[in-house]
Amino acid sequence: MSLSALEAEYFASPLSLDELSTPCLLLDEERMEANARRMAAHLGHMPLRPHLKTCRCWEVAQRIMQGTSCTVATMGEAEAVANLGAQDILLAVGIRPSLFARSRALMAQGIDFKVILDSMAMARALCADAAAHEVVYSVLLEIDTDGHRAGLAPDGDELCAIAGLLVKAGQRVRGVLTHAGAAYNCATPEEIVAMADKEGADAVAAAARLRQMGIEVDIVSAGSTPTALLGTPNPGLSEVRAGVYIYMDLVQAGLGVCKREDIALSVLTSVIGGFPTGKDLPARVCTDSGWAALSSDRGLERLFSAQGYGLACDMELHPLQGLVVRDLNQEHGMLCLDDTASAATRDFVLGLTPASRLRILPNHACATAMMHKCVYLVRHNRAVARLPLFGGW
Amino acid sequence: MSLSALEAEYFASPLSLDELSTPCLLLDEERMEANARRMAAHLGHMPLRPHLKTCRCWEVAQRIMQGTSCTVATMGEAEAVANLGAQDILLAVGIRPSLFARSRALMAQGIDFKVILDSMAMARALCADAAAHEVVYSVLLEIDTDGHRAGLAPDGDELCAIAGLLVKAGQRVRGVLTHAGAAYNCATPEEIVAMADKEGADAVAAAARLRQMGIEVDIVSAGSTPTALLGTPNPGLSEVRAGVYIYMDLVQAGLGVCKREDIALSVLTSVIGGFPTGKDLPARVCTDSGWAALSSDRGLERLFSAQGYGLACDMELHPLQGLVVRDLNQEHGMLCLDDTASAATRDFVLGLTPASRLRILPNHACATAMMHKCVYLVRHNRAVARLPLFGGW
Numbered sequence: 001m002s003l004s005a006l007e008a009e010y011f012a013s014p015l016s017l018d019e020l021s022t023p024c025l026l027l028d029e030e031r032m033e034a035n036a037r038r039m040a041a042h043l044g045h046m047p048l049r050p051h052l053k054t055c056r057c058w059e060v061a062q063r064i065m066q067g068t069s070c071t072v073a074t075m076g077e078a079e080a081v082a083n084l085g086a087q088d089i090l091l092a093v094g095i096r097p098s099l100f101a102r103s104r105a106l107m108a109q110g111i112d113f114k115v116i117l118d119s120m121a122m123a124r125a126l127c128a129d130a131a132a133h134e135v136v137y138s139v140l141l142e143i144d145t146d147g148h149r150a151g152l153a154p155d156g157d158e159l160c161a162i163a164g165l166l167v168k169a170g171q172r173v174r175g176v177l178t179h180a181g182a183a184y185n186c187a188t189p190e191e192i193v194a195m196a197d198k199e200g201a202d203a204v205a206a207a208a209r210l211r212q213m214g215i216e217v218d219i220v221s222a223g224s225t226p227t228a229l230l231g232t233p234n235p236g237l238s239e240v241r242a243g244v245y246i247y248m249d250l251v252q253a254g255l256g257v258c259k260r261e262d263i264a265l266s267v268l269t270s271v272i273g274g275f276p277t278g279k280d281l282p283a284r285v286c287t288d289s290g291w292a293a294l295s296s297d298r299g300l301e302r303l304f305s306a307q308g309y310g311l312a313c314d315m316e317l318h319p320l321q322g323l324v325v326r327d328l329n330q331e332h333g334m335l336c337l338d339d340t341a342s343a344a345t346r347d348f349v350l351g352l353t354p355a356s357r358l359r360i361l362p363n364h365a366c367a368t369a370m371m372h373k374c375v376y377l378v379r380h381n382r383a384v385a386r387l388p389l390f391g392g393w
Numbered sequence: 394m395s396l397s398a399l400e401a402e403y404f405a406s407p408l409s410l411d412e413l414s415t416p417c418l419l420l421d422e423e424r425m426e427a428n429a430r431r432m433a434a435h436l437g438h439m440p441l442r443p444h445l446k447t448c449r450c451w452e453v454a455q456r457i458m459q460g461t462s463c464t465v466a467t468m469g470e471a472e473a474v475a476n477l478g479a480q481d482i483l484l485a486v487g488i489r490p491s492l493f494a495r496s497r498a499l500m501a502q503g504i505d506f507k508v509i510l511d512s513m514a515m516a517r518a519l520c521a522d523a524a525a526h527e528v529v530y531s532v533l534l535e536i537d538t539d540g541h542r543a544g545l546a547p548d549g550d551e552l553c554a555i556a557g558l559l560v561k562a563g564q565r566v567r568g569v570l571t572h573a574g575a576a577y578n579c580a581t582p583e584e585i586v587a588m589a590d591k592e593g594a595d596a597v598a599a600a601a602r603l604r605q606m607g608i609e610v611d612i613v614s615a616g617s618t619p620t621a622l623l624g625t626p627n628p629g630l631s632e633v634r635a636g637v638y639i640y641m642d643l644v645q646a647g648l649g650v651c652k653r654e655d656i657a658l659s660v661l662t663s664v665i666g667g668f669p670t671g672k673d674l675p676a677r678v679c680t681d682s683g684w685a686a687l688s689s690d691r692g693l694e695r696l697f698s699a700q701g702y703g704l705a706c707d708m709e710l711h712p713l714q715g716l717v718v719r720d721l722n723q724e725h726g727m728l729c730l731d732d733t734a735s736a737a738t739r740d741f742v743l744g745l746t747p748a749s750r751l752r753i754l755p756n757h758a759c760a761t762a763m764m765h766k767c768v769y770l771v772r773h774n775r776a777v778a779r780l781p782l783f784g785g786w
Contacts, residue, residue, distance in 0.1 A: 021468075021491055023786060053723055073724040074685075075414075093724045094665035096681065097747050098414055121668040125747040149725055150666045150679050158670075181722065272487035273543045275514040277551075286543050288489065292467075292763055293786075296689040329574065330446055330759055331466040331486045332542055354490050354518040366723055370685055370764075373785060392766060393416060393686075 006084060006388050008059040014382035017315060018357065022270040023293035025368070025375040026359065027060075027387070028317070031264035032246055036064050039229065039245050046233040049090060049221065051243030052077060054366045056389040057375060058084045064246055071241050075102050080390035082111050090114045090221070092177065092241065094142065094150060095122065100129040107135060114219070116177050118142040118151050123162045127169035138174045139166055140219055141210070145202040146182035146195065154206035163210050173210060175219035175238070178203045183226040187303065189256040196231020199223070204236030226257050247365035250311055254300040260311070260319065265375075266359040267293050267310070267368060269333060276350050285323070285349060287333040289360060294328060295371050299363030309333070310360040310368075316381065317359055320345045325360060333360070399477060399781050401452040407775035410708060411750065415663040416686035418761070418768040419752065420453075420780070421710070424657035425639055429457050432622065432638050439626040442483060442614065444636030445470060447759045449782040450768060451477045457639055464634050468495050473783035475504050483507045483614070485570065485634065487535065487543060488515065493522040500528060507612070509570050511535040511544050516555045520562035531567045532559055533612055534603075538595040539575035539588065547599035556603050568612035568631070569599045576619040580696065582649040589624020592616070597629030619650050642758040643704055647693040653704070653712065658768075659752040660686050660703070660761060662726065669743050678716070678742060680726040682753060687721060688764050692756030702726070703753040703761075709774065710752055713738045718753060726753070 017026070039048065050064045053073035061070060061081065068087035072078045078089050079102070087110075095103065095115035106113040115137060117123055123139075130137055141159060144151030152159045163173050180199035186192045199222045207220040222234070223241035233240050244251075247265040248258045273286035294309050301307055308325040312335055322341030327334040335358075337349065362368035369375065369389065376383040410419070432441065443457045446466035454463060454474065461480035465471045471482050472495070480503075488496065488508035499506040508530060510516055516532075523530055534552060537544030545552045547569075556566050573592035579585045592615045600613040615627070616634035626633050637644075640658040641651040666679035687703050694700055701718040705728055715734025720727040728751075730742065755761035762768065762782065769776040 021786060022489075093681065094679065096415075096663045096665045098663055118666050119668045119747075120670065122666070122747050149677075149722065149727060270489045270491055272489045272515070273511050275512050277513065284542075286487065288486065291688075291690070291760065295684075296691070296760060297684070298689070298691075329542065330763075334542060354512075354515050367684065367689060370723075393414060 006058055006080065006390055008377070008385045008387045010385040011383065014379065014384045016382060017268060017378070020268060020376060020383060022268050022357065023289040024268050025372040026266045026268050026378050027247070027375045028264045028266070029377055029379045031262060032060070035246050035248055035262060035264060039242065042229055043233060043240055046237065047239045049239045049241050050246070051092065051241050052081060054243035054247060054369060056369065056391045057387050058390070059377070059385070059387045060246060071243070074391070074393045075099050076392035077390060078106060078113065082106055082109060088112045090140070092116060092179070094118060095126065097125050097129065100126070103137070104133055104135050112138065114138045114140055114174055116140045116142045120158065120162050120165065123165050127166065127171060130169065130171055136170060136172050138172050140175055140177040140221065141173065141206070143176050143178040143203055143206045145178045145199045146180045148180070148182040151178060154202040159206060160209060160213060163213060163215060167215060173215050175210065175217040175221070176203050176206045177219070177221040179222070179224055179241070180227050181224060183224050184251065184255070185303065186226070186255065189230055192226045192230045192255065196227035199227050200231070200234025200237055204234050207236070225252060226255055229257050244365050247369070249365040250307070250361060250363045251299050254304055260361065263361045265365045265368065266313065266317065266361050269293070269358050269360055271352050271354070271356040271358065275352050275354070281337060281346060281349055285335040285352065287335065287358060288331060289333040290331045291328040292330050293371055294333065294360060294362065295364065295367035296328065297364040297367035307363070310362055313359045313361060314348060315357060315359060320348055323349065399451055399473065399783055401770070401778045401780045403778040404776065407772065407777045409775060410661060410771070413661060413769060413776060415661050415750065416682040417661050418765040419659050419661050419771045419776070420640070420768045421657045421659070422770055422772045424655060425453070428639050428641055428655060428657060432635065435622055436626060436633055439630065440632045442632045442634050443639070444485065444634050445474060447636035447640060447762060449762065449784045450780050451783070452770070452778070452780045453639060464636070467784070467786045468492050469785035470783060471499060471506065475499055475502060481505045483533070485509060485572070487511060488519065490518050490522065493519070496530070497526055497528050505531065507531045507533055507567055509533045509535045513551065513555050513558065516558050520559065520564060523562065523564055529563060529565050531565050533568055533570040533614065534566065534599070536569050536571040536596055536599045538571045538592045539573045541573070541575040544571060547595040552599060553602060553606060556606060556608060560608060566603060566608050568603065568610040568614070569596050570612070570614040571596045572615070572617055572634070573620050574617060576617050577644065577648070578696065579619070579648065582623050585619045585623045585648065589620035592620050593624070593627025593630055597627050600629070618645060619648055622650050637758050640758040640762070643700070643754060643756045644692050647697055653754065656754045658758045658761065659706065659710065659754050662686070662751050662753055664745050664747070664749040664751065668745050668747070672743070674730060674739060674742055678728040678745065680728065680751060681724060682726040683724045684721040685723050686764055687726065687753060687755065688757065688760035689721065690757040690760035700756070703755055706752045706754060707741060708750060708752060713741055716742065
């Protein structure tokens with residue numbers, strides 16, 4: 001994709017949301033800016049290295065990056081933002097041999113590119129590649145603070161053994177990284193605060209052990225949207241990472257990290273069936289937003305039981321209480337009224353016509369955004385720009 | 394996207410699967426061809442109008458289309474295949490006003506483009522657009538045979554009332570369409586056979602009612618992969634539709650529609666963490682295939698309880714019994730050994746290195762394919778071509 005194809009296209013005149021082809025992704029600028037301000041105010045002097053895997057959008061990235069530093073989840077994202085101007089890029093998913101050549105190419109471009117790993121096996125593979133190609137990788141050791149996914153024990157022998165191997169092979173150990181993804185399994189904000197404390201403390205402790213080995217640690221990186229916003233950053237961290245915070249979603253609202261009114265992302269959808277034929281409410285309302293537009297992400301269902309595939313709202317983003325996104329097929333959304341349906345919701349449904357549109361707030365903003373190639377930037381309920389999304393591997 | 398960008402790129406020399414960047418989508422040609430032959434043999438003289446929403450791939454489409462006829466789920470797919478050479482296109486998701494202009498453009502190109510609808514409200518909107526632009530739409534009335542999603546009762550008054558309105562307005566009622574999507578909720582193959590019988594009988598009955606009105610019905614269309622393959626097509630149908638059958642997936646295997654060995658689609662993934670450090674099995678194996686590569690589709694979990702996010706296999710597609718794709722994050726897959734792990738699986742896991750790769754069979758082929766921009770065609774376990782995927786709205 002060419003660079004210009006990844007830049008925002010601002011319209012000469014704003015478009016009514018009724019003019020957009022559906023389904024499509026909408027980004028409310030005012031809510032997004034408020035989310036950005038909230039994170040900045042909360043972190044104070046603690047630097048933020050935003051994770052761009054949520055937005056995958058250069059226009060959004062430019063509004064939240066401090067300088068040229070960012071986090072990405074794929075090499076495709078890294079290459080895209082490097083071409084767009086990011087200089088200080090952290091790939092926060094474990095490096096593997098198939099990405100060594102492309103990593104070297106980024107470094108040869110002058111990018112301060114950092115990779116992570118959490119095993120002696122991968123460290124050896126990286127050292128072998130570095131020796132064969134006479135390069136020095138910048139490596140962060142991934143630390144496990146929650147038993148959730150990946151990482152080395154902050155107090156285990158392996159951490160120092162791997163660091164020692166890398167240093168001996170002439171590689172640059174820049175520090176540590178951790179992500180308390182288990183924050184998404186917390187039932188209360190208090191649990192998230194405790195997890196944030198542990199996330200920060202473990203990362204700082206691991207970094208201290210590297211420093212005791214004589215390693216010059218310049219990066220002590222931790223974070224997730226829940227822990228970043230509900231916790232207080234450990235002053236021993238050098239940076240905090242977060243991505244979803246800029247959009248927010250129903251998962252974050254369910255965790256108590258934000259309010260529903262903070263959710264900046266929505267899917268614009270048209271009603272294609274289930275029009276009332278008289279005074280009776282239809283059994284279901286059918287829309288053109290299936291999982292191809294919303295994703296199949298069921299959000300916090302595991303934690304809080306069934307919740308549907310998003311929150312149906314009217315065109316001004318007022319939730320339609322009791323109109324549940326019950327089921328999705330590829331290009332169909334099936335919405336049903338449940339017992340909690342308000343009078344306003346019933347009136348809304350009774351008034352549906354072939355021209356009717358809805359907006360669906362996403363369970364998981366990363367997953368919903370991933371289904372789209374562009375997002376429309378919405379200001380005062382009109383689309384002012386089309387923002388292309390990058391991505392891929 | 395240019396036309397050439399949507400055509401297959403065959404490699405000068407086949408690539409080893411170890412040379413491909415991961416995660417990526419693989420299509421086993423031999424299995425795909427066998428699936429195509431099975432459907433053709435089963436249907437006999439009954440025409441098949443393949444649904445291209447699963448493959449979204451012109452190379453695959455050309456191998457299964459009979460003449461130039463196909464089914465699509467979005468206007469973006471319709472436009473893509475029209476440009477590639479399809480002439481007889483059925484959009485099998487309800488038409489809505491925002492697609493009228495693009496529908497007219499396809500018809501103006503000479504495409505025999507057919508739309509579906511299931512309400513008086515949408516029929517009126519279509520007639521108004523047709524009158525304003527002096528065009529004649531080809532309309533199929535959607536019939537509800539399973540109470541699942543959409544459609545008119547085959548024996549209700551509304552069917553004839555809508556047909557009458559369309560005819561009176563000079564529109565062309567070409568016939569009826571139904572899709573027994575509830576086949577996916579069947580617990581046994583016998584239930585699917587019964588649903589296939591009802592799907593065909595209801596479509597034929599609805600068509601007979603239109604013929605009684607003097608309408609020249611040339612399309613009586615029904616189908617889904619389960620009902621098409623397990624049922625016997627009603628001779629009153631003019632065509633059968635199916636899409637997943639060409640790839641198959643764990644949902645189809647769970648329903649008894651295919652065997653696991655028939656599944657032609659898989660995701661190639663690299664191991665990025667959880668390498669054994671001695672004789673102990675790791676708590677988890679981490680791969681680079683999260684939901685961004687596999688989708689969050691949980692398959693038949695509602696019917697058959699927890700089943701994970703796909704089936705882990707070795708590079709020759711032998712299932713690794715007991716190595717469960719337990720959880721997915723955006724770009725991480727977390728695989729765990731359960732009590733059913735075979736000795737072969739344990740040995741496989743104990744032998745994992747940074748060069749190790751796996752193949753994951755998908756729960757739902759449509760959903761997994763949707764996450765990718767291309768698929769590699771695999772012949773004798775080597776990639777012989779890169780096939781771009783079309784799509785979008």
